Amino acid sequence: AAGLLGRKTGQGFYRYEDGQKIEQPEPAAESVLLNRPYWLQSDDAALRTQVAQVLASAGATLESGEQPSAEAICLITPLGEDCTAAVSRLGLPAERTLALDSFADWDKRRTLMRQPAAAADVVAQARQALAADGVPVEVINDSPGFVIQRLIASVVNLGTEIAQKGIATPETLDRAIQLALGYPKGPLAFGEHYGKQAILTVLNNMQAVYGEPRYRPSPWLRRRVQLDLPLTTPDFQE
Structure with a gap:
């Protein structure tokens, strides 16, 4: 309509x-000086490589130390947390720390989350540096789960709840949702793509913040994470 x-x-x-x-x-980002190093909180080797490459194209460097230097702009990758909570948990300087969404498709669009204490020049520099290869960078306000994490985790959780009820086999469920809604993957396949442990972490953290039933992880998801089984594993093997 x-x-x-x-x-x-x-x-x-x-x-x-x-x-x-x-x-x-796409609106052009304001040109600013890129004269500060960056520090990334992530154990994801592929993401570290991608961030380092785009920063290098902007003439910036990515620090490799366990802690950031006194000048570094800090990029963190929380799952289901807002930037403020992650800054407090990690003990990082709030005025120069931003959150980067690890669920976003790096080659199509990137998302930075700012929190109230972040300096305006830090936000501007990070946005310009991360867009140096031409990929748009969105800046959003502090919110648990960004946008993509919240949507993907909710879709996966709903799919696992349907699987839990035995309405259809996992394979049939994924195929039906994919064909009916035009999704590139079914909800269970989405969970495997982003990582079932990551999905569970997003849901647990968002449930802790909001206390809403829709973010409560389903038993199907929780059990398969605990047993390290694919989300498509049925409850009982024939």
């Missing part, structure tokens, strides 16, 4: 002209 209204009026989430959606150019 919203899309139809947009096409009729030319206004909406997208802009339309003669019934055709007009692609809007």
Whole structure:
């Protein structure tokens, strides 16, 4: 309905002209000086390599020490936490610490989360550096689970709840959701793609913050993480 209204009026989430959606150019980031090193809190070797490469293209460096230097802009990768909680837990300097969403597709779009104490020049420098290879960088306000983590974990959890009820086999469930909704993967396959332990961590942390039933991990998910089994493993083997 919203899309139809947009096409009729030319206004909406997208802009339309003669019934055709007009692609809007990405806003250009303000040019700032990139004169500070970066420090990344992540054990993901692939992510560290990707971040180091894009920083190098911006003329910046990624520190390798266990703790950041006094000048470094700190990038952290929380799961289901907001940036403020992660800064407090890790004991990092709030004025120069931002969160980076590890669930985002690195080659298409990146997401930085700022918290209230982050300095404006730190946000501007990090955004420009991480966009040095032309990939857009979104900056969002402090929120547990970013946007992508929250959505993906909720979809996976709902899928595992349906599997728990025995409505369909795991394979049938994934195939039905994929075909019906046009998803590139079914919910259980999404869980395997992002890592079932990571999904469980996102849900546990968001449940602790919000206390809402929708973020409570299903027994199906929890058991398969504890037993290190694929999310497609049925409850009983024939």
